[in-house]
Amino acid sequence: MATLIKDGTISLNTCPSVSAFAAAVGKMEGEGPLASSFDYIAEDVTLGESSWEKSESKLQQIAFSTALSKGSFSEKNIDVLFAGDLLNQCVSSSYGARDTEIPFLGLFGACSTMAEGLGLASVFVDSGSAVNAAAVTSSHFCSAERQFRLPVNYGGQRTPTAQWTATAAGCAVVSPHNKAPYVRAFTVGKIKDMGITDANNMGAAMAAAAYDTVSRHLCNTGQSIDNFDLILTGDLGKVGRDILIELFKKDGVDISEKHNDCGIMLFDPKKQDVHAGGSGCGCSASVLCSYVLDEIQQGKLNKVLFAATGALMSPTIVQQGESIPGISHAVELSSC
Amino acid sequence: MATLIKDGTISLNTCPSVSAFAAAVGKMEGEGPLASSFDYIAEDVTLGESSWEKSESKLQQIAFSTALSKGSFSEKNIDVLFAGDLLNQCVSSSYGARDTEIPFLGLFGACSTMAEGLGLASVFVDSGSAVNAAAVTSSHFCSAERQFRLPVNYGGQRTPTAQWTATAAGCAVVSPHNKAPYVRAFTVGKIKDMGITDANNMGAAMAAAAYDTVSRHLCNTGQSIDNFDLILTGDLGKVGRDILIELFKKDGVDISEKHNDCGIMLFDPKKQDVHAGGSGCGCSASVLCSYVLDEIQQGKLNKVLFAATGALMSPTIVQQGESIPGISHAVELSSC
Numbered sequence: 001m002a003t004l005i006k007d008g009t010i011s012l013n014t015c016p017s018v019s020a021f022a023a024a025v026g027k028m029e030g031e032g033p034l035a036s037s038f039d040y041i042a043e044d045v046t047l048g049e050s051s052w053e054k055s056e057s058k059l060q061q062i063a064f065s066t067a068l069s070k071g072s073f074s075e076k077n078i079d080v081l082f083a084g085d086l087l088n089q090c091v092s093s094s095y096g097a098r099d100t101e102i103p104f105l106g107l108f109g110a111c112s113t114m115a116e117g118l119g120l121a122s123v124f125v126d127s128g129s130a131v132n133a134a135a136v137t138s139s140h141f142c143s144a145e146r147q148f149r150l151p152v153n154y155g156g157q158r159t160p161t162a163q164w165t166a167t168a169a170g171c172a173v174v175s176p177h178n179k180a181p182y183v184r185a186f187t188v189g190k191i192k193d194m195g196i197t198d199a200n201n202m203g204a205a206m207a208a209a210a211y212d213t214v215s216r217h218l219c220n221t222g223q224s225i226d227n228f229d230l231i232l233t234g235d236l237g238k239v240g241r242d243i244l245i246e247l248f249k250k251d252g253v254d255i256s257e258k259h260n261d262c263g264i265m266l267f268d269p270k271k272q273d274v275h276a277g278g279s280g281c282g283c284s285a286s287v288l289c290s291y292v293l294d295e296i297q298q299g300k301l302n303k304v305l306f307a308a309t310g311a312l313m314s315p316t317i318v319q320q321g322e323s324i325p326g327i328s329h330a331v332e333l334s335s336c
Numbered sequence: 337m338a339t340l341i342k343d344g345t346i347s348l349n350t351c352p353s354v355s356a357f358a359a360a361v362g363k364m365e366g367e368g369p370l371a372s373s374f375d376y377i378a379e380d381v382t383l384g385e386s387s388w389e390k391s392e393s394k395l396q397q398i399a400f401s402t403a404l405s406k407g408s409f410s411e412k413n414i415d416v417l418f419a420g421d422l423l424n425q426c427v428s429s430s431y432g433a434r435d436t437e438i439p440f441l442g443l444f445g446a447c448s449t450m451a452e453g454l455g456l457a458s459v460f461v462d463s464g465s466a467v468n469a470a471a472v473t474s475s476h477f478c479s480a481e482r483q484f485r486l487p488v489n490y491g492g493q494r495t496p497t498a499q500w501t502a503t504a505a506g507c508a509v510v511s512p513h514n515k516a517p518y519v520r521a522f523t524v525g526k527i528k529d530m531g532i533t534d535a536n537n538m539g540a541a542m543a544a545a546a547y548d549t550v551s552r553h554l555c556n557t558g559q560s561i562d563n564f565d566l567i568l569t570g571d572l573g574k575v576g577r578d579i580l581i582e583l584f585k586k587d588g589v590d591i592s593e594k595h596n597d598c599g600i601m602l603f604d605p606k607k608q609d610v611h612a613g614g615s616g617c618g619c620s621a622s623v624l625c626s627y628v629l630d631e632i633q634q635g636k637l638n639k640v641l642f643a644a645t646g647a648l649m650s651p652t653i654v655q656q657g658e659s660i661p662g663i664s665h666a667v668e669l670s671s672c
Binding site: 001002003004007008010050051053054079080084086087088089090091094095097098100101102103104105106107108109110116120123124126127128129130131147187188189190191193312313314315316317320322325327329 | 337338339340343344346386387389390415416420422423424425426427430431433434436437438439440441442443444445446452456459460462463464465466467483523524525526527529648649650651652653656658661663665
């Protein structure tokens with residue numbers, strides 16, 4: 001039985017387990033610092049498919065089927081699948097799950113989708129609405145660039161604040177309390193708008209949402225950053241991280257040591273030219289569903305607040321002169 | 337405490353109440369047979385806004401604020417808002433809720449969104465994850481036509497199977513068990529693909545999903561259509577309704593008397609030239625959150641299965657030659 005603590009924070013009293021997880025990434029992500037943690041690294045960005053949308057769907061399918069196989073689950077064991085992505089009408093998710101018989105709930109949270117899905121899956125398991133619930137999401141550099149900015153083969157110059165949409169997917173299966181990692185609480189995000197109108201500066205658009213959600217989670221659960229080994233946002237990148245640190249400094253809190261960001265962790269800034277860092281639903285999903293959940297499972301990280309962030313950006317609305325709102329959902333994970 | 341019965345059907349054991357609901361519609365919808373049931377009828381399709389996306393956002397805001405005011409709620413009473421729509425990146429929902437401080441979970445279920453949101457809101461209230469949870473969705477003829485087919489001012493000829501995207505929004509607030517209407521169960525949809533590639537024949541693309549969800553709900557809950565006063569799909573239109581009736585006939589079940597469809601109910605086919613009927617997230621939302629919930633509240637309808645249907649259609653993927661999958665989520669509502 002879940003309990004609403006207050007103001008969007010839900011305590012998952014049965015502490016469900018993340019019983020299986022997997023990450024599938026593209027070639028470039030597979031050359032980054034987390035390479036050894038990934039379950040699957042594609043040989044090329046097409047994954048043998050005829051369109052970028054289909055390549056992204058396939059990556060999502062691989063993450064999902066790998067998580068199931070790592071947890072010795074069959075599709076019949078999954079009572080509900082929460083899925084979403086960045087593409088118009090979330091097509092990589094719906095086409096990715098089209099050939100399954102799994103009850104499906106589509107989400108849109110932009111790059112915050114992994115936390116939204118993981119939180120909802122945990123509520124479902126905690127409440128008895130599902131025995132096993134899965135959350136999956138993905139992004140693909142080429143499908144996202146074409147849709148949100150310019151086709152990749154246009155060869156446009158990227159700005160210093162731009163982030164690199166990761167070609168990546170992650171999947172987590174939540175099951176009743178059994179073994180670490182455990183899901184302890186879920187804080188639902190609020191929409192925050194800092195007035196950013198630059199579609200190449202997503203970090204700035206999302207930082208206020210991350211600040212609101214992380215500080216609200218700490219306040220509502222009566223904890224401070226000292227209770228956590230890692231405050232993990234995804235994907236603020238370098239620009240957004242700096243803003244987040246500044247926002248916490250105003251409260252007299254220095255989060256710089258405890259904080260890391262999936263967009264910063266995924267790529268090596270010295271060798272990989274990704275400007276402000278990685279982004280995309282698949283960025284935080286793949287970092288969480290590989291290295292981070294591994295570390296929690298092994299007890300190397302005891303308590304992690306996973307606060308994925310999304311820029312709710314639509315090219316149509318940006319062209320109409322509107323600013324870009326952000327959102328961040330947070331899931332508290334622990335090793336015991 | 338919710339119970340997973342089986343195969344996607346969740347019993348909401350506390351039977352939460354739909355404590356408030358409202359529907360806001362455009363001028364043409366306000367000239368249809370349900371006119372007297374709507375809370376707000378716009379004088380023109382712009383609603384005084386400078387873009388169709390902003391007009392749709394405003395309609396969603398009106399439905400939401402009217403539902404709150406009818407239920408004597410303030411925004412602070414709403415613990416979580418589930419919202420989604422048809423537009424790319426669900427912008428009418430995220431921009432609609434941008435000025436609130438309400439925890440927000442974005443959904444994508446195309447025209448099935450009202451049932452998805454109402455089901456999730458009910459799980460949250462039933463499980464103690466929220467005291468009051470709201471579900472809202474919208475659609476707008478002009479924003480949808482431009483995005484999915486052709487700009488309205490192009491004046492393209494519509495095919496006989498085409499449906500008319502409703503300019504409409506609906507909102508329902510779910511609260512602990514108190515008064516009718518009650519939410520008794522939620523069946524999560526599965527993605528079904530009948531191989532339809534015609535973006536002007538959504539009814540056919542969705543009928544198989546509605547059949548799967550309705551028959552699965554009946555089977556999983558041990559009920560037959562005799563237990564219901566109304567099996568309400570939305571929005572199959574006339575084409576999809578005929579297919580649904582045929583699919584049930586193969587099982588020896590005649591649902592023609594018990595079945596109705598929000599897309600058929602919203603407009604008057606003799607006076608309003610909408611071809612196969614209405615569609616859009618706002619179509620089923622506005623029909624449910626006006627006439628149907630009113631009738632249940634008054635005890636004129638005792639048991640209703642609300643099975644909203646969505647075509648998970650993306651112009652990008654249709655241009656790549658892919659067929660259009662459908663999904664349908666069902667919520668069982670009762671007067672006692």
